[in-house]
Amino acid sequence: MSEIFLKIQRPLSEKLPEIVELDQLCLGGLWTLGGYQRELDNPKTGFLSLTSRTKPTDAPELIGCGCFWSILEEAHITLLMIHPDYRGRGLGNLLLYSLLKQAVTQGLERATLEVKDSNTKAIHLYKKFGFKLAGKRKKYYQKTGEDALIFWRNDLAKPSFLESLTHWQGQIQSQLLEQNCILEEEL
Secondary structure, rough: OEEEEEEEOOOOOOHHHHHHHHHHHHOOOOOHHHHHHHHHHOOOOOEEEEEEEEOOOOOEEEEEEEEEEEOOOEEEEEEEOOOHHHOOOHHHHHHHHHHHHHHHHHOOEEEEEEEEEEOOHHHHHHHOOOOOEEEEEOOOOOOOOOEEEEEEOOOOOOOHHHHHHHHHHHHHHHHHHHHOEOOOOOO
């Protein structure tokens, strides 16, 4: 199995059309190019892209994206998407970990998100990272009429959460190594 080089970073403006394409594929067109540009222009927004390449000299391929809004002391996770061809490899773990780590770096104390009640894989991921069900928004998703489940995590500023981050970091690094994935920068 050949090595895969991964990189997580704030996306570059020229990559926004690719992010819109990924959004279309994964989320059915949640945001427009202008919407993503606003996220990129906002310094308080946690906006990360995940790219992959098989050689360090190859052009990176966008395979994931995540974003949160910083609202007072809260990281409101607005999206987390992994290209369908790359799902099931632990990359959602990597992206969610990176968003939470960035939220801690920004001094945020809580994290929240909404997820379709039918998205069992994402719900499992969020529970694995300690998110707790806090409520439901009826018919939240306009295109499908599905309900949204609201998840919260309240302890981002506590030492126990930093211990959890360290634990997840080790798990993610082991999982990436098993798949011959090399993260180009430290977690």
